Amino acid sequence: xxxxxxxxxxxxxxxxxxxxxxxxxxxxxxxxxxxxxxxxxxxxxxxxxxxxxxxxxxxxxxxxxxxxxxxxxxxxxxxxxxxxxxxxxxxxxxxxxxxxxxxxxxxxxxxxxxxxxxxxxxxxxxxxxxxxxxxxxxxxxxxxxxxxxxxxxxxxxxxxxxxxxxxxxxxxxxxxxxxxxxxxxxxxxxxxxxxxxxxxxxxxxxxxxxxxxxxxxxxxxxxxxxxxxxxxxxxxxxxxxxxxxxxxxxxxxxxxxxxxxxxxxxxxxxxxxxxxxxxxxxxxxxxxxxxxxxxxxxxxx
Amino acid sequence: xxxxxxxxxxxxxxxxxxxxxxxxxxxxxxxxxxxxxxxxxxxxxxxxxxxxxxxxxxxxxxxxxxxxxxxxxxxxxxxxxxxxxxxxxxxxxxxxxxxxxxxxxxxxxxxxxxxxxxxxxxxxxxxxxxxxxxxxxxxxxxxxxxxxxxxxxxxxxxxxxxxxxxxxxxxxxxxxxxxxxxxxxxxxxxxxxxxxxxxxxxxxxxxxxxxxxxxxxxxxxxxxxxxxxxxxxxxxxxxxxxxxxxxxxxxxxxxxxxxxxxxxxxxxxxxxxxxxxxxxxxxxxxxxxxxxxxxxxxxxxxxxxxxxxxxxxxxxxxxxxxxxxxxxxxxxxxxxxxxxxxxxxxxxxxxxxxxxxxxxxxxxxxxxxxxxxxxxxxxxxxxxxxxxxxxxxx
Numbered sequence: 001x002x003x004x005x006x007x008x009x010x011x012x013x014x015x016x017x018x019x020x021x022x023x024x025x026x027x028x029x030x031x032x033x034x035x036x037x038x039x040x041x042x043x044x045x046x047x048x049x050x051x052x053x054x055x056x057x058x059x060x061x062x063x064x065x066x067x068x069x070x071x072x073x074x075x076x077x078x079x080x081x082x083x084x085x086x087x088x089x090x091x092x093x094x095x096x097x098x099x100x101x102x103x104x105x106x107x108x109x110x111x112x113x114x115x116x117x118x119x120x121x122x123x124x125x126x127x128x129x130x131x132x133x134x135x136x137x138x139x140x141x142x143x144x145x146x147x148x149x150x151x152x153x154x155x156x157x158x159x160x161x162x163x164x165x166x167x168x169x170x171x172x173x174x175x176x177x178x179x180x181x182x183x184x185x186x187x188x189x190x191x192x193x194x195x196x197x198x199x200x201x202x203x204x205x206x207x208x209x210x211x212x213x214x215x216x217x218x219x220x221x222x223x224x225x226x227x228x229x230x231x232x233x234x235x236x237x238x239x240x241x242x243x244x245x246x247x248x249x250x251x252x253x254x255x256x257x258x259x260x261x262x263x264x265x266x267x268x269x270x271x272x273x274x275x276x277x278x279x280x281x282x283x284x285x286x287x288x289x290x291x292x293x294x295x296x297x298x299x300x301x
Numbered sequence: 302x303x304x305x306x307x308x309x310x311x312x313x314x315x316x317x318x319x320x321x322x323x324x325x326x327x328x329x330x331x332x333x334x335x336x337x338x339x340x341x342x343x344x345x346x347x348x349x350x351x352x353x354x355x356x357x358x359x360x361x362x363x364x365x366x367x368x369x370x371x372x373x374x375x376x377x378x379x380x381x382x383x384x385x386x387x388x389x390x391x392x393x394x395x396x397x398x399x400x401x402x403x404x405x406x407x408x409x410x411x412x413x414x415x416x417x418x419x420x421x422x423x424x425x426x427x428x429x430x431x432x433x434x435x436x437x438x439x440x441x442x443x444x445x446x447x448x449x450x451x452x453x454x455x456x457x458x459x460x461x462x463x464x465x466x467x468x469x470x471x472x473x474x475x476x477x478x479x480x481x482x483x484x485x486x487x488x489x490x491x492x493x494x495x496x497x498x499x500x501x502x503x504x505x506x507x508x509x510x511x512x513x514x515x516x517x518x519x520x521x522x523x524x525x526x527x528x529x530x531x532x533x534x535x536x537x538x539x540x541x542x543x544x545x546x547x548x549x550x551x552x553x554x555x556x557x558x559x560x561x562x563x564x565x566x567x568x569x570x571x572x573x574x575x576x577x578x579x580x581x582x583x584x585x586x587x588x589x590x591x592x593x594x595x596x597x598x599x600x601x602x603x604x605x606x607x608x609x610x611x612x613x614x615x616x617x618x619x620x621x622x623x624x625x626x627x628x629x630x631x632x633x634x635x636x637x638x639x640x641x642x643x644x645x646x647x648x649x650x651x652x653x654x655x656x657x658x659x660x661x662x663x664x665x666x667x668x669x670x671x672x673x674x675x676x677x678x679x680x681x682x683x684x685x686x687x688x689x690x691x692x693x694x695x
Contacts, residue, residue, distance in 0.1 A: 117575055220549060
């Protein structure tokens with residue numbers, strides 16, 4: 001039973017990584033750049049939703065929509081100001097800019113909202129008959145608890161994954177995105193507005209970040225300006241693990257990473273949990289350099 | 302457009318360069334410097350200390366218009382040991398005569414070496430690691446790892462005292478038969494308390510059934526640690542850590558249907574002021590802390606009111622410790638006839654001699670005294686959270 005409990009906790013943690021990894025992988029897959037500020041856009045989304053629902057008392061759903069709107073605008077503005085001027089620059093320059101953007105957002109959040117931690121409201125609860133609220137379902141007479149957030153995270157993750165796959169595969173804009181991903185210059189020759197397409201990619205990625213932020217914070221409720229940085233890095237790891245650029249890979253990588261982290265902590269040592277997670281990542285990448293579901297591209301010489 | 306931007310930025314930069322100069326005139330005030338994380342993840346502690354010290358300095362200056370006046374300056378170290386040394390050097394360049402120390406332990410270890418080498422008096426509000434003071438015996442190995450740094454004193458409890466006091470308290474009050482501990486193993490504060498708790502618990506024969514850890518990078522999900530404690534049948538969970546991870550542990554334990562008694566240390570203080578925190582989760586949490594913002598005594602009440610008026614939050618123990626630091630330094634300085642034109646080294650000699658012999662009454666304790674090893678003697682108060690407020694336990 002404790003194994004099952006750990007497995008469920010692992011999936012719960014993994015679903016959070018997965019949902020963040022989806023945004024990472026989407027932007028990387030199309031714009032071919034690592035948006036390290038993604039984790040911090042998550043933080044901004046979480047703050048917007050926090051203020052909407054806690055301070056202004058709006059319905060959580062309105063909060064989420066508001067967060068998505070703000071993050072979409074923020075994502076597009078970041079792309080326009082920080083990344084677009086560097087479109088022709090070496091990828092290292094863009095990477096450093098992204099890291100700088102990440103620190104900028106963290107410190108701006110600290111100025112705007114102070115570093116004092118805020119506790120995010122628990123959205124996914126059910127009222128008990130006696131007036132208290134439940135945060136999960138008890139199975140087998142209380143031996144096993146499945147938190148509602150785990151269920152919601154997984155469902156949202158799957159929905160987003162399916163929608164993204166459909167979008168990139170079947171819509172005109174999705175096809176344009178894939179074309180940009182293959183070869184920007186050729187896409188431009190085919191009459192695709194590359195800059196606009198990449199802007200849309202960032203808009204979608206940032207809207208996903210807002211959803212991820214809200215779901216992440218409803219699972220782990222402490223909100224500070226640095227909230228996004230560590231899960232951002234873990235989610236990036238998950239995206240690489242699953243094969244960066246691959247949408248189902250991000251999901252698989254995220255869930256596996258969460259399960260490995262929890263299992264390593266439970267059965268080996270909490271001191272070594274992170275070391276084991278990254279050891280697994282290294283071994284996976286040695287065997288499959290493109291990640292679990294990544295495309296193995298053979299270079300033609 | 303680009304040219305305009307470049308010009309503006311160049312102008313801004315040169316102005317900020319100029320702003321760095323000047324202001325070095327002798328003000329005739331005792332220059333007290335402090336360093337702490339004013340930005341970054343630990344900023345809540347640095348800002349609290351800065352705010353507390355600022356209130357104390359303003360009160361002192363207002364109360365003694367003809368006496369010794371204080372000029373206070375805080376520098377940001379972002380909880381980074383290297384930046385803390387830069388901050389210390391900046392303050393030295395400014396003409397600092399007494400150092401209010403680093404707020405957190407890791408930077409404190411770095412700056413204490415510098416201050417001791419410069420013979421600068423150093424009283425830290427809250428860097429509680431033994432390595433800040435040096436000369437304290439490591440309870441695990443029985444040896445002294447870091448030499449005693451003679452100019453360094455602490456206002457807070459040194460970590461081992463908190464750990465052994467907690468173990469003693471749990472033993473005396475028979476709070477738990479099976480004890481579980483979760484601590485943060487990449488943090489000197491948390492591990493320092495845990496090590497001494499562990500040593501004392503073994504000595505007293507406490508039954509510790511589960512010990513698990515987490516780090517800065519893994520402080521979101523505690524399900525493994527909670528499951529381990531739950532499976533071991535623990536009835537008391539000892540949490541030697543700051544309140545931020547502790548708040549997550551409380552919430553996740555409740556979600557997992559695990560309801561032991563909780564015991565925390567001074568870092569737990571602040572949990573009730575966490576914005577949006579469901580205080581019913583903290584119901585019954587016990588902690589040892591030197592400061593209680595809800596206390597009824599006049600000095601605490603006046604401090605809390607001033608703090609709230611100026612900064613909008615309730616002060617935590619960092620603010621109170623820093624407030625006490627400024628007053629303790631002032632008390633020692635006026636007693637020994639320190640004047641604003643003395644060198645830092647002369648002031649240091651006088652203050653060190655005075656600190657080891659004086660008694661100080663502050664917000665965080667009555668009748669505090671300092672030993673030559675830099676540690677403070679004051680008694681922690683056992684508190685328990687009832688109906689969203691601290692209540693004394695004894």
